[in-house]
Amino acid sequence: MRSSTYGDKVLAAASLMLASMCLRTTNCPHRHKTLKEEPTMSLAAEWPFTLAATYASATSFTVSGDITSAGSGEASLGRRVWVDQTAARYGTVSAASYAAGATTVTLQDITDGSGAAASLANAAMTANFGISNPVNTSVPWPFRDVRSQSIAADGNDQTAALTTLFGGLNAAERALYLTPPGTRFVTEDVIASLPPGVVVLDLSSINSFNSAGETTKEYGLLSRDKSVSDTNFVMASGHHPVIQLNNYGNAEDSPGTPTTSALERKASLLWAAGKFRTGSTDKHGWRGAGLLQFSKDASGDFWKLALRSLAPWAAIEAEYERWRTAAAYTTGDYAANANNIYVAASTGTSGGTPPTHTSGTVSDGGVSWTYVDAGDRTLWSVDEYGRLKLNGGNGTDDLLSCRQTAIDTATTATARITARGTSRGAALILEPTDGSANVAATPYLRADSANGLRIMKSDSSTDLGLFTDSGGFYHREIRSRHATATDMDATPSVTGIGTLYLANSAATSITALDDGEDGQRVTLIAFNGNSTIVSSATLLLTGSANQALTAWSSITFEKVPTSISNRWIEVARSIK
Structure with a gap:
């Protein structure tokens, strides 16, 4: 019994197109020498095998005797058939099986004389088989079908037969071989047996993810090259060659349930490193890289x-x-x-x-x-907004987001900008916008060999601060963040503040400074004489004595780290 696979459509289409070109064109250089040079071929020459047939179904009929590929061969897969009955029907053999003295022939892509889809009628018929056999064809093919070397495309493992065939070829031979739909083999072994000049057009379609539920149809070119003999697939144009990956988004796992890849319109280029040889089931898909x-x-x-x-x-x-x-x-x-x-x-x-x-x-x-x-x-991604993420990144809406991978052994995650050439600097410029969508002037970082790392004014006229490997940090000016304490607050907050102004409207005793950070320095400046600083275990003054502040007097405290002593200590004062 001989059955077909989905991929027979590809082979049949290729053979019929080539046959049509060569048999119907009067000036085709590959046309068979015995055919008369006339505008059209006679019916007897084009359909040389006429057999009595009996209707079996809308897509099949029976013929007495064994006409499968194992028999006389008229009903080989891919051969064209003209069924002559009340109305002519044309189709392609998709399956043929012999049993009990008769062959059942199944056709696919059945059309009427105009090319419209049709079916067989339950009526008397004769079956006329076309001149071109897909295996032993009279039409010259650009490749050699492995079936002509007694290698079956029946779903059984043909690895040994193929490696014997290719391993026995002359090392200098240059040829294109075809493995038709249904040819099962281990790809890696077949490639290893190929001479460098031989390329296999693989239409087998059953050698990747061939377990239940995984039916990847795979077609391509197989070759084993040397450094001086690559296999290249070239698409050339005098205008604009394009490789198009087109996802229509209409694939469904079940009616009304689109696949995830269809919903997301995925299209990919895969780099693989061989195929799996083993697995929990019979899976031999590509080993992804x-x-x-x-x-x-x-x-x-x-x-x-x-x-x-x-x-x-x-x-x-x-x-x-x-x-x-x-x-x-x-x-x-x-x-x-x-x-x-x-x-x-x-x-x-x-x-x-x-x-x-x-x-x-x-x-x-x-x-x-x-x-x-x-x-x-995901190593990196860039979206239609231009947002770039490296290793996933952490920011959902970040323009640039980077993250170290879990398998990276580097002890420090580093971003580096390196200048090239003589005496060239490197800069990091951040440009926010104001309420009118205009770029706002902000300082930026610049590094050069003469000055080290500088914080520059937005117009580059001067630096605001300078860091060098040898001298540390130099600053042009320092301004502390300031605020005015809440009126008559005995424990004012100093969060993020370097200078706190005291303008109490009545006598106020300050007993603590709230919300400070370890190592923070705060200077208190009095606007009038209504403020007194009270020395305590958490606010320690010189001599442990309270200090009344006169107008424009100041006193400075530093917060000792909590792990040592949770207190503020006086480091300076100026009493006017």
Whole structure:
């Protein structure tokens, strides 16, 4: 019995298009030599195999005898069929099976003579099979179908047959081979057997994530190059070549339930490092390394471009596999599970509890696994507003947000701006806007080899402060933040204040300073003679004596750190 896969459509379409071009065009250089040079081909030449057929369903019929690929071959997959009955019908063989002396032929993409979709009628019919067989075709193909080398595209493992075929080729041979839909093989082994000049057009479509629920259809080119012989896919244009990734957003897991990737219109470029060979089920998808992805942000109505890490290099280099139960592991083996990467901390046979932890080391019942990193982590992203985040960042609306990764071993998270060239400086300029949306003048930081690090005025005319490696900090002027105490407050607050003015309207005894910080200095300046500073355990004056302040007198205190003594001590006074 021979059955088809989804990918047969691709092969059939390619073969029929090529056949149509070569058989119907009078000046085609590849046209078969025995065909007459006339505007159109005769029906007998175009449909050479005519067999009596019996209606079976709207898409199938039966024919006496075995005409499958294993039999006489008329009903090979991808061959075109003209069903002659009350109205002509045209279709492509999608399946053919032989049983009990008859072959059941199933057609796909059935149309009428105008090209409109149609179905077979329950009426007398004859089946006319087209001249072109997809495997042993009379039309010259640009590639060699592996089925012509007795390699079946039937879903069974053909790795050994393919490696034997390619391993036996001349090392200098240059050719393009085709693995049609349904050809099962281990990609890594087949690539390893290819001569450098051979490229495989892989339309197999069943060799990635082929377990239940994971049906990634994969098509591409396979080659094994040398440093002097790369395989390049080129799209050239005299105007504007474009690679387009187009997500229409209409995919559904079930009616009315769009997929997450459809909702977020995801489109990606994947860097992979081989394929998984093992796993908890028969999964052989790509071993992910890095992903560049466009998408709608899941938390907002804007798009973003992100670079995501799918595994650290240590795991990639060690060819990490999917975790599986009852498997032998050695200390240092890497495995992926629950979208996390782990490394084996012991040697043994794995148990039945897969690792899912995100820190430390946990046993699966047989092998201990140490968490290494997330199996999908954003390295950087930039959105349509121009907001840039490195390693996720912490600020939701920050224009630039950076965060050190958990696996980074650097002891200090450092941001660095380096000038290049002779005697060039580096600057950090922050430009806020005022109520009229104009840029407000603010100081900025500038560093150069002659002056060190300077806090510059906004117009760059002079510096406000200077830091050097050798001399420390030099300042042009210092202004302390000031405030006036609440009238007649015996314990005024000094939060963020360097100078506190006292303008009490009546006699007031100040017994404490509230809300101060360790090491803070505060100068009290009296506007009149109504304030007296009371010496106490928390407000210690020289000689432990109270001090009445006359107008424009001042007294300065410093707060001793709480861990030493929770008090303010006098460090200076000026009594007028």
